[in-house]
Structures are given as C-alpha cells and as structure tokens.
Amino acid sequence: MPSGTRNGEIRIVGVTKRFGDMAAVSDLSLTIPDKAYCCLLGPSGCGKTTILRMIAGHETPTTGEIRIGGEPVVGLTPVQRGTAMMFQSYALFPHRSVLDNVAFSLKLRGASKAERHRQARELLAKVRMERFADRLPVQLSGGQQQRVALARALITNPRVLLLDEPLSALDEYLRLRMRGELRRVQKELGITFIHVTHTQLEAIAVADLVVVMAQGRIEQAASAREIFTAPRTAYVARFMGGQNVLSGTVESVADEHAIVVDEHGASFSTAVIGEVPVRGSRLVGSVRRDRISVSKAQGCAAASDKVNSLLGEVHAIEYQGSYVKVTIERPTGEGFVANVLDVDFFRGPLDIGDSVLARWSARDVLILEGAADAGEASMDEAGGVLI
Amino acid sequence: MKQAAGPRPWTFYVFASFFALFVLFLYGPMTVIYILSFQGPTGGLTFPMTGFSFLWFHALVTAERVGDIGGSFQRSIVLAVIVAVLTVVLSVAAGLAFRRRFPGSGVVFYLAIASLIMPGLFVGLGIAVGFQLLGLDIDWYTSALGAQLTWTLPYGLLIMFAVLGRFNRAYEEAATDLGATPWQRMREVVLPILLPGIIGVALFGFTLSYDEFPRTVLTAGTRNTLPLEIWAMTTNVTSPALFAVGTVTTIVSFIAIGAGLISIAVIQRRRTRGTGQPM
Amino acid sequence: MKALPRLASWLQVAPVALILVLFFGLPMLVVVTVSFFDYGQGRLYPTFIFDNYVEIFSSSVTLRLYLSSLKFALIVWAVTLLIGFNIAYFLVFHVRTLLWQIGLFLLCTVPFWTSNIIRMISWIPFLGRNGIFNQTLEGAGITSQPLEFLLFSDFAVIVAYVHLFTLFMVVPIFNSMARIDRSLIEAAYDAGAGPWRIFSEIILPLSKTGIALGSIFVITLVMGDFFVVKTMSGGQSASVVSALSNEISAIQYPPAAANAMILVAIVTLMVSGILRLVDIRKELIA
Numbered sequence: 017m018p019s020g021t022r023n024g025e026i027r028i029v030g031v032t033k034r035f036g037d038m039a040a041v042s043d044l045s046l047t048i049p050d051k052a053y054c055c056l057l058g059p060s061g062c063g064k065t066t067i068l069r070m071i072a073g074h075e076t077p078t079t080g081e082i083r084i085g086g087e088p089v090v091g092l093t094p095v096q097r098g099t100a101m102m103f104q105s106y107a108l109f110p111h112r113s114v115l116d117n118v119a120f121s122l123k124l125r126g127a128s129k130a131e132r133h134r135q136a137r138e139l140l141a142k143v144r145m146e147r148f149a150d151r152l153p154v155q156l157s158g159g160q161q162q163r164v165a166l167a168r169a170l171i172t173n174p175r176v177l178l179l180d181e182p183l184s185a186l187d188e189y190l191r192l193r194m195r196g197e198l199r200r201v202q203k204e205l206g207i208t209f210i211h212v213t214h215t216q217l218e219a220i221a222v223a224d225l226v227v228v229m230a231q232g233r234i235e236q237a238a239s240a241r242e243i244f245t246a247p248r249t250a251y252v253a254r255f256m257g258g259q260n261v262l263s264g265t266v267e268s269v270a271d272e273h274a275i276v277v278d279e280h281g282a283s284f285s286t287a288v289i290g291e292v293p294v295r296g297s298r299l300v301g302s303v304r305r306d307r308i309s310v311s312k313a314q315g316c317a318a319a320s321d322k323v324n325s326l327l328g329e330v331h332a333i334e335y336q337g338s339y340v341k342v343t344i345e346r347p348t349g350e351g352f353v354a355n356v357l358d359v360d361f362f363r364g365p366l367d368i369g370d371s372v373l374a375r376w377s378a379r380d381v382l383i384l385e386g387a388a389d390a391g392e393a394s395m396d397e398a399g400g401v402l403i
Numbered sequence: 404m405k406q407a408a409g410p411r412p413w414t415f416y417v418f419a420s421f422f423a424l425f426v427l428f429l430y431g432p433m434t435v436i437y438i439l440s441f442q443g444p445t446g447g448l449t450f451p452m453t454g455f456s457f458l459w460f461h462a463l464v465t466a467e468r469v470g471d472i473g474g475s476f477q478r479s480i481v482l483a484v485i486v487a488v489l490t491v492v493l494s495v496a497a498g499l500a501f502r503r504r505f506p507g508s509g510v511v512f513y514l515a516i517a518s519l520i521m522p523g524l525f526v527g528l529g530i531a532v533g534f535q536l537l538g539l540d541i542d543w544y545t546s547a548l549g550a551q552l553t554w555t556l557p558y559g560l561l562i563m564f565a566v567l568g569r570f571n572r573a574y575e576e577a578a579t580d581l582g583a584t585p586w587q588r589m590r591e592v593v594l595p596i597l598l599p600g601i602i603g604v605a606l607f608g609f610t611l612s613y614d615e616f617p618r619t620v621l622t623a624g625t626r627n628t629l630p631l632e633i634w635a636m637t638t639n640v641t642s643p644a645l646f647a648v649g650t651v652t653t654i655v656s657f658i659a660i661g662a663g664l665i666s667i668a669v670i671q672r673r674r675t676r677g678t679g680q681p682m
Numbered sequence: 683m684k685a686l687p688r689l690a691s692w693l694q695v696a697p698v699a700l701i702l703v704l705f706f707g708l709p710m711l712v713v714v715t716v717s718f719f720d721y722g723q724g725r726l727y728p729t730f731i732f733d734n735y736v737e738i739f740s741s742s743v744t745l746r747l748y749l750s751s752l753k754f755a756l757i758v759w760a761v762t763l764l765i766g767f768n769i770a771y772f773l774v775f776h777v778r779t780l781l782w783q784i785g786l787f788l789l790c791t792v793p794f795w796t797s798n799i800i801r802m803i804s805w806i807p808f809l810g811r812n813g814i815f816n817q818t819l820e821g822a823g824i825t826s827q828p829l830e831f832l833l834f835s836d837f838a839v840i841v842a843y844v845h846l847f848t849l850f851m852v853v854p855i856f857n858s859m860a861r862i863d864r865s866l867i868e869a870a871y872d873a874g875a876g877p878w879r880i881f882s883e884i885i886l887p888l889s890k891t892g893i894a895l896g897s898i899f900v901i902t903l904v905m906g907d908f909f910v911v912k913t914m915s916g917g918q919s920a921s922v923v924s925a926l927s928n929e930i931s932a933i934q935y936p937p938a939a940a941n942a943m944i945l946v947a948i949v950t951l952m953v954s955g956i957l958r959l960v961d962i963r964k965e966l967i968a
Contacts, residue, residue: 074576095582107573110674111595121581154675172581418772425769429793432804439807449807450814493697500694503687511699518706520898522906522923525942529709532716532935549705556698610795616909633799637913649800656796
C-alpha cells in the first residue's frame with residue numbers, strides 16, 4: 017500500500033545507471049518539489065527516460081538513492097512508491113474495455129465490480145471519456161487512448177504521476193490541447209507530475225521546473241523563464257534556441273565590464289559579477305535573439321569595431337508571424353540570429369545577401385559556463401531551435 | 404511500385420495461375436483419396452468408382468486384417484492431447500525466459516534447433532537403445548511421449564519467439580504500476596494478450612504429435628499409435644480401407660485445425676471490433 | 683537484484699532444457715556410443731571398436747546410398763525453392779488485402795497439419811499404372827499406353843517430397859519478405875530501378891534469411907527421410923536412412939548408429955555452410 021504521506025517530493029541523490037558499459041545516467045542529483053510540474057527535457061539518448069523509469073521503479077539505479085516524500089524507494093514496487101506511469105505507447109490492455117482498463121488496479125485490490133466500475137466511471141468523466149467506457153482500446157483515436165491512459169494511471173491515487181513522452185503520438189492540434197489539459201489536471205489534483213519530452217516548447221509551456229539534460233547529466237534545472245532567458249551553459253542556450261552563443265578572448269576588464277573579442281574581430285562586453293576574468297582567458301557568452309537590432313551596413317566597416325555589434329551577410333529570412341527571424345552569416349562559425357519585431361522589420365525590409373550590422377546592449381549579454389561548442393552537434397539532431 | 408488500387412499488372416495473373424496450380428497440387432491428391440474412400444464394394448485403389456458405400460469405413464472397425472485401428476486411434480488422441488498441453492505450458496514458460504539473455508540461453512536454443520532438424524529416426528533409435536540399456540520398457544506414454552516432445556517443443560519455442568517478439572513490454576510495466584503481483588500480471592495481462600499465439604502452439608503440439616511417425620516408430624513399443632498403424636497398412640492392405648483411414652484421420656486433423664483457427668479468429672475479432680462484452 | 687531474474691529465467695527454461703537433454707541430448711550420446719559397440723544375435727556388446735565405421739567406408743554400397751540421398755536433396759531443394767519463392771512472392775507482393783493474404787497463406791499451411799503418410803499415399807491412385815494421370819493422358823490421346831515411370835520410381839519420390847516439404851520453404855521466405863519495407867521498393871523505383879533490378883537488389887537480398895532457413899528445413903528433412911523413399915520408390919531406390927532403417931529392423935544397431943553419425947556429420951556440414959550466410963538466432967528471437 018502507498019505510504020501514508022501524500023508528499024510527492026522527489027529527491028534523486030548521486031544516481032548512476034549503467035547498461036553494460038554505457039552509463040545512461042551519471043552521478044545525477046535532482047530535487048523536484050512536491051506538487052510541481054517538472055519536465056525532463058533533452059535530445060534522445062540523454063537519459064531522461066531512464067530517470068523517469070528509475071523513479072517509477074521499472075529500472076533500478078546502479079548506484080545512488082531515490083527518495084519520494086523523504087522515504088528511500090529503491091527496491092519498492094510502484095504501488096508502494098505511490099507512483100503511476102503513463103506510457104508513451106499508452107499500453108492500454110487490448111483485451112479489456114476502456115472501463116475495465118481503468119478499473120484494473122481496483123480489481124487487483126479486490127474491489128467489487130460495482131464499486132470499481134463506479135470509481136472508474138468517475139475518473140473517465142474527469143477526462144471526458146465516459147461515453148467510450150464500453151469500447152476497446154483499438155476503437156479509440158490516439159487522443160482518446162491518451163485520456164484513458166491518464167484515467168487508468170490516476171485511479172491508483174498516486175502522489176507522483178510519470179509521463180513518458182505523453183504527447184509524441186498526437187498530431188500538432190491535439191498536442192497543444194492535451195498539454196493544456198495535463199496542466200489543468202495536475203493543478204486540480206495537486207500531485208507531482210514528471211513529464212519527459214524532447215520538445216522545448218512543450219516543456220516551457222507546462223512546467224514549473226524544467227530540467228535540461230545532455231549525455232546523462234543535468235545541464236540546468238530551473239523555472240521555464242530562467243531556462244529560457246538565463247541559460248547557464250552554452251548547451252542550454254543553444255538547445256533552448258532563444259540565444260546566440262558568442263565566445264572569444266578577454267581583452268580588457270574595466271568598470272566591472274569585460275570586453276571580449278572573437279576571432280573575426282567582433283567584440284562584446286558584459287558585466288562581471290564576482291570573480292574577475294583574467295585577461296587573455298576564454299569567455300563564452302550569449303545574447304538574446306529578440307534583443308538585437310539589425311540595420312543595413314552602409315559601407316561603414318568601422319562600425320563593427322564597436323563593442324556589442326557584428327557585421328555579416330543576411331543568409332535567411334523567415335517570417336514567423338509576430339516577428340521575423342533573420343539569420344546572419346559570418347565568414348566562419350555558426351549563424352547569428354536576430355528575431356526582429358515584424359513592425360520594425362517591415363519599416364526597412366532586408367534582402368538575402370544584404371550586408372548588415374547587428375547591435376545589442378551589454379545588459380542583454382550573459383556569461384555562460386562550459387565549453388563554447390557544447391550542444392552544437394545535438395542542435396542538428398534535435399532539429400530544434402525553438403524561436 | 405504497386406498502387407493500392409488500379410489495374411493488376413500482367414505478372415499478377417501469371418503468379419495467380421501458378422498459385423492456383425500449387426493449391427491444386429497440394430489438395431488434388433488428398434481430395435482424390437477422400438472420394439475413393441467411399442469406393443463401392445468391388446472397387447479398387449483408383450478410379451473408376453464402382454459405387455458409393457461406407458463399406459471401407461465399416462471395415463476399419465470390423466476386419467481384423469486392418470489391425471488395431473480403434474485402439475491406436477484412442478492412443479494417438481490421448482498422446483496428442485498430453486503433448487499439446489505439455490508443449491503449451493513448457494514452451495510458453497521457456498519463451499518468456501528467452502526475453503532476457505541469461506547464461507546458457509544459447510545452449511538451450513541450439514539444442515532445440517538441433518533437435519528440430521535431427522532426423523527423427525535417429526532420435527527414436529537413441530531413445531529406444533537408451534531405454535534398452537537402462538532396462539526400461541518402451542511404451543507410447545513414456546518413450547514415445549519424450550520422443551515427440553523433442554519435436555513439438557522446438558516448434559512451440561519458435562512460435563513463442565515470434566509471438567513475444569511483437570509483445571510490448573509496456574503492458575507488463577503498466578500492470579505492475581497498477582499494483583499487479585507477478586502472478587496477477589501473468590494471468591490478467593500477459594497470457595490473455597498472448598492467447599492467440601498460445602492456441603497456435605497448442606494446435607502445432609496436437610497435430611504434430613497426432614501425425615508423428617519417424618520419432619515414434621522405434622519408441623512406441625508394442626502398442627502402436629495411429630500413424631504407425633497406417634504405415635503398417637500401406638504394406639499389407641491394398642483395399643480402399645487404406646483411404647478410409649486416411650479420410651478419418653484427416654477429419655480429426657481438420658477438427659483440430661478448425662477449432663484452433665476459429666478460436667484465434669474469434670479472439671482477434673473481439674479485440675478489433677469489440678462488442679462491449681469483454682472476456 | 684541481478685540474480686533474481688536470472689534464476690527466474692532458469693526455472694522457466696528448465697523443463698524444456700531437461701526434456702531436450704533427456705530425450706534428445708542423451709539419446710544422441712547413446713547413438714554415438716553404440717556406434718562403437720559390437721553386436722550379434724540381436725545383442726549388443728559394449729566394446730570400443732571401429733569395425734562399424736570401417737565396414738561402412740569399405741562398402742561399395744555406402745557411396746551409392748549417399749549419392750542417392752544427396753541427389754534427392756539437391757533436386758527437391760531446387761524445386762521447392764523455385765516454388766516456395768514464387769508462392770511467397772505472390773502472397774506478399776501481389777495479394778493486396780491482409781485478409782486475403784492470411785486466407786491464402788492458411789490455404790498453403792493447412793496440409794502441414796495433416797498426416798504426412800496419408801498425403802504421401804494419396805499419390806498412389808494418382809500416379810499408378812491405371813492411375814488418374816495415365817487415364818487422363820490416354821483419354822486425351824496423348825499416350826497410347828500407361829507411362830510406367832510415374833509410380834514406384836525416383837520421380838514419384840521427388841513428387842512426394844515436393845508435396846510434403848514445399849511449405850517449409852514458403853513459410854520462412856514469406857516471413858522475410860513480409861518484413862521488407864515497401865518504401866524501399868518505392869525508393870529503388872524512384873532511383874530508376876526496373877522490376878529486375880528491384881528484384882535482384884532489394885527483394886532477393888532481403889529474403890536471404892528466409893531462403894537459408896527454408897533450405898535448412900528442406901535439406902534436413904529429405905536427408906533424414908526413410909518412409910517416402912521406401913514407399914514411393916517401391917523399394918527400388920534407397921537413401922542412407924532407409925538403408926539404416928533396414929539395419930534397425932534387423933536389430934543391427936551398431937552399424938546403423940555409425941551410419942547415423944556419418945550422416946549427421948554430413949548434414950551438420952551442409953547446415954553450417956548455410957548458417958554462415960545468416961544468424962538464425964538473431965532471426966528467430968529478435
């Protein structure tokens with residue numbers, strides 16, 4: 017039986033999981049507060065599903081400890097843990113009706129038929145599926161199956177609900193609707209949700225706590241807003257997609273500002289908080305894409321000597337509705353992206369091939385941790401620049 | 404290459420004709436002996452039919468000349484049921500084990516494959532001589548049962564591999580999540596989902612045993628199974644009684660096949676077009 | 683935690699393993715052992731002599747028997763492969779709806795579940811001197827007297843083998859072909875491949891495992907058979923195993939066992955040759 021406490025706080029302490037020689041998760045620690053909606057976000061193979069399955073009790077950590085509501089749970093069954101899982105494939109039993117799928121766990125506990133059907137109907141009503149109670153899973157659409165899977169997971173009255181890529185099998189329209197629904201159900205029930213996804217937008221739309229993962233480690237765990245506006249590492253900045261990553265050598269430090277110059281001569285300045293960087297050391301920073309102004313460079317090469325600006329050629333222009341995404345190519349290195357408000361862009365439209373000057377202000381520059389090239393490869397794989 | 408609709412390419416008709424000829428080749432001769440088993444009293448082993456009678460079926464029960472058809476028939480049915488039950492239980496269990504790699508799994512797998520392709524007569528010879536060396540008597544329910552299992556179990560295993568290959572592990576994890584004990588998980592989730600495949604194993608177990616000859620011939624002892632009795636008839640019975648026994652034994656096979664296939668079809672149908680009355 | 687699932691696996695597999703060891707592994711060891719025994723007057727003498735093997739290798743009959751067995755195996759293999767491949771190809775690539783595919787596949791499969799002996803003797807009224815085939819030919823005026831070679835001949839043996847064993851080719855080839863992703867064929871077509879190139883570059887290579895499995899089944903079945911060759915040749919032809927079964931009837935177990943060992947060695951050689959082309963464990967368990 018689930019433990020008496022309804023506390024759904026999850027504490028993962030120094031957990032490593034190895035499959036053969038490969039470590040899917042390496043020495044990972046994370047605390048997820050009770051009643052939080054937490055998203056584990058990362059490209060495929062980053063270890064996020066392994067973490068979820070270890071919390072669920074479907075995998076055992078090689079080393080380390082997992083606590084739910086303060087109690088160590090490694091070795092306990094899912095029911096003892098008070099967790100329930102919604103599977104990516106939904107795993108609805110094909111030989112049982114919708115009602116019997118939802119009532120299954122009550123049947124196992126010996127509830128009478130009338131009682132378990134009453135409770136199951138109640139939950140089906142909660143996910144608006146009561147009309148389909150007598151159908152078989154194959155007779156439902158993907159979205160309907162998902163609602164049934166949710167009801168079946170919730171009937172165990174879990175303190176933690178684990179969702180493995182819950183929206184990946186749905187089409188775009190349903191995905192947007194269901195993610196709102198999940199958030200609503202979570203608030204209503206007031207239990208901890210842990211939701212695994214590889215889609216940035218999905219994560220920041222629903223989660224209180226976003227955990228960005230790469231190669232079995234946590235890159236950053238913070239609120240959606242913080243992850244997006246204040247990435248801690250170059251990897252997160254690139255993966256979330258709202259930032260341009262810059263790197264270079266510290267040229268001078270003055271007035272609590274460091275001036276950093278990259279290999280093309282472009283430079284950026286940033287406020288220095290705490291430890292003062294040494295002259296000549298490498299520094300990685302990022303600047304938000306929507307805080308960049310772009311103008312035609314009318315032969316004024318000198319302008320690029322200015323701090324917090326760079327010269328380049330327009331490589332691509334994508335209209336995004338409320339803004340226009342302008343990709344600026346430099347002789348080498350990755351593209352630099354400016355998201356220009358549509359009103360600003362159409363005031364003086366640009367063409368592909370134009371020479372442009374991009375400028376930003378020092379207060380929009382962040383200093384990042386870690387190697388400058390972190391996440392460059394996974395970017396292609398995740399396909400996923402968000403904005 | 405091929406559209407879902409639209410005219411058939413000419414090659415379709417070539418292949419379809421070839422297929423039709425193949426089916427004729429498969430079923431033609433069998434159909435002929437079923438017809439000839441109703442041969443008139445003066446008729447022989449081939450056409451023309453001199454009449455229509457049940458004489459040759461009657462002869463199976465009465466004439467001493469054709470041997471112990473009734474007894475061997477009973478023994479074969481009982482043996483086939485025992486083999487089918489054992490094959491289902493044991494190969495389902497072993498199939499489940501093979502979903503994990505475990506030390507020794509390769510040995511068991513290759514032992515099963517070797518047993519499958521070993522000439523049956525050799526297996527029977529080894530068992531018969533082994534029993535003799537140990538001073539044991541061979542009989543249809545001991546040595547022949549074992550001999551037949553070395554043939555049906557590998558088949559059962561192969562079918563279970565195919566069935567389990569398509570089984571989604573998430574069903575079991577979902578059951579565990581919902582509080583099922585390992586035994587409940589097996590009974591309420593795994594076995595019902597695998598049921599069509601399990602019926603397939605039973606069908607193979609029954610029919611392979613019921614018709615088994617090369618492994619049984621040296622291991623059945625003094626009391627024959629039906630195929631051994633039929634084999635004896637081929638050498639000393641030259642009347643349509645031979646065909647009559649063929650018709651009878653094929654009817655039994657068809658009943659088993661029909662029962663197996665129909666129950667599989669019913670289950671599959673319920674799962675795709677449920678009536679709201681789950682099993 | 684690791685030991686528990688392993689123990690469970692062992693317990694689950696133990697009954698099958700036990701039966702295979704008791705009724706297959708040990709009996710095969712018995713056959714090996716007995717092949718070195720001496721014998722006489724229906725009795726076995728536990729010795730360790732090579733006489734049985736020496737006798738086999740010095741007998742002129744041996745080579746003839748093996749050649750006969752190999753001849754049957756090769757002809758039947760070629761014919762069943764030709765038929766089996768085309769039937770599987772038709773079912774997979776020409777039959778459009780799943781229901782028809784299952785129905786026609788079952789139509790091919792049902793005879794497998796009926797008695798081999800009955801299916802074999804069902805050729806007797808067909809091929810006999812006054813059989814249906816001869817009656818038809820004479821009736822149509824094609825021949826004036828019955829063809830004698832039809833029944834109780836090598837021809838009849840091969841017909842019966844093909845009839846009994848073609849299914850063992852159809853099923854594995856069908857399984858491999860059914861797994862071929864249709865978009866591969868469309869991609870090849872888009873790349874400009876004609877029907878022949880699609881066949882030789884896509885379908886044939888991807889059916890390889892099925893062909894290999896089917897070949898193993900058919901070759902081992904033919905090499906191990908004795909009752910078809912005995913009945914359908916009317917005693918005129920022989921194979922290794924039919925000769926061996928005569929020795930068994932005469933309670934000459936040691937030479938029979940020695941012969942069995944040699945045949946097993948040859949069949950093993952053939953099978954392992956085929957296995958070089960395909961990993962059947964991967965094929966069957968994955």
